[in-house]
Amino acid sequence: MSTIVVLVKNVPDTWSKRTLEADFTLDREGVDRVLDEINEFALEQALRLRESNPDAGYRVVALSAGPAGGEEALRKALSMGADEAIQLSDDALAGSDLLGTAWALNNAINTIAGVALIVTGSASSDGSMGALPGVLAEYRQVPALTNLSALKVEGASITATRIDNHGTYELQAALPAVVSISDKADKPRFPNFKGIMAAKKAEIKKLSLAEIGVAPEQVGLSHAATAVTAAADRPERSQGDVIGASGAAEKIAEYLASENLI
Structure with missing residues (x-):
């Protein structure tokens, strides 16, 4: 049996007010936390791959790294149809930067058997970096296809479509691979009542750093390779600029071209 791992993240609700701690990390206390919406698009693509390739026997495993008490994202993934949920949680992970987080996730994935594909969202709503899929692929030495709107598996390879401001691209890579899904992909499904009730009772497997072979000095804020040194309110x-009737069409076209919108 082959496995599709979907990375999911428990993030502050986008409608919540976001503030920073003194060390410039995001204050996650006192706000509602939910499954990041972009992860729902990623999970939807994984579930469709499982459904469209019944002979492959895919199982979909949702994996999350974060503080204790952050199971909401995983239970939402289970309610949508994931077969299994795993949470990597360890106090030493707090404040990890991109490199440390990707390294921890990479080692957590190594504990899962038969991984053929790793699916992520294009960028998390709380970090908005979008670099984790590429770093994870580099750690694992596998191809990375990013910012995708659709994908399908054909034998031992994956084909995908990317749509951005520059056009539409058809991509292909051999499995195993890492892919990231954008919000241009098909809309995620709504969990049904049976799925919601099953998710509430489901066991979530817990992992610590020791169990995945990661030393505390490889992760965490004090060992991060990058640091935020200042922050300012947006x-x-x-x-905006006001365009008069004279020459309006040309000016609008120039602006749209400068923003790669046409």
Whole structure:
């Protein structure tokens, strides 16, 4: 049996007010935490691959790394149809940067048998970096296909479509691989009542750093390779440029071209 691992993240609700701690890490206390919406798109693609390839016998495993008490994202993934959920949680992980987080996830994935594909969202709503799929693929020395709107498995390879401001691209890579899914992909399904009730009772497997062979000095804020040294509030939106009737079409076209929108 082959496994599709979907990385999911428990993030502050986008409607919650977000603040930073003194060390510039995101304050996650006192806010509602939910499954990151982009992960729902990623999970939907994984579930469709399982359904469209019944002979492959795929199982879908949702994997999350984060503080204790962050099981909401995993239970949502289970309610949507994931077969299994795993949470990597360890106090030493707190404040890990991109490299440390990717290294921990890489080693957690190594504990899962038969991994053929790793699926992520294009970028988390709380970090918005979008670099984790590439770093994870580098650690694992496998291809990375990113920012995808659709994908399908054909034998031992995966074909995918990417749509961005520059056009539409068809991509292909051999399995195993890492892929990231954008919000241009098909809309995620809603969990049904049976799935929700089953997810509430399901056991979530817990992993610590020791169990995946990662030393505390390889992760965490104090061992991060990168650091945030300053932060500022986003400035209020200013009034945009006003274009008069004379030459309006040309000016609008120039602006859209400069933003790679046409």
